[in-house]
Amino acid sequence: xxxLNIRKIGDPVLRTKAKEVKEITEKTLELLDNMAETMYxxxxxxxxxxxxxxxQRIVVIDVEDxxxxxxxxxxxxxxxxxxxxxxxxxCLSIPGRSGKVKRPARVTVxxxxxxxxxxxxxxxxxxxxxxxxEVDHLDGFLFIDKVLEEE
Ligand code: NI
Numbered sequence: 001x002x003x004l005n006i007r008k009i010g011d012p013v014l015r016t017k018a019k020e021v022k023e024i025t026e027k028t029l030e031l032l033d034n035m036a037e038t039m040y041x042x043x044x045x046x047x048x049x050x051x052x053x054x055x056q057r058i059v060v061i062d063v064e065d066x067x068x069x070x071x072x073x074x075x076x077x078x079x080x081x082x083x084x085x086x087x088x089x090x091c092l093s094i095p096g097r098s099g100k101v102k103r104p105a106r107v108t109v110x111x112x113x114x115x116x117x118x119x120x121x122x123x124x125x126x127x128x129x130x131x132x133x134e135v136d137h138l139d140g141f142l143f144i145d146k147v148l149e150e151e
Pocket of ligand 1 (some may be wrong): 133
């Protein structure tokens with residue numbers, strides 16, 4: 001495994017829409033492993049492939065809850081709660097900055113796991129927040145685009 005270089009704000013790769021993964025190969029699995037290692041080393045609670053310069057729809061998340069490491073390939077958020085919450089966010093690509101962002105409190109996400117099997121996850125709290133933040137990265141959005149108030 002290897003720790004990858006995390007791209008920082010100003011790098012155009014962070015503003016580019018990532019492509020769907022068509023086929024899960026050995027390289028995909030290696031990327032998942034390296035992304036997790038990079039996230040834990042940072043340390044962070046989530047990382048999207050564009051943040052390491054790879055324009056593929058791949059995310060890793062670990063908010064230190066009962067789910068542990070979550071790997072999402074081609075994630076799609078299929079449901080958002082009407083209830084919204086304001087929570088503090090930061091980003092490994094925007095070091096030293098954080099701010100309050102309003103997002104739906106709960107989401108349902110559908111994705112493929114590393115074996116290519118589709119699964120669905122209902123999330124609330126910090127996990128729901130992390131999923132939305134990371135899926136935004138796949139479309140070239142950053143939390144600062146939605147920030148209400150920067151700290
Ligand atoms: Ni981020």
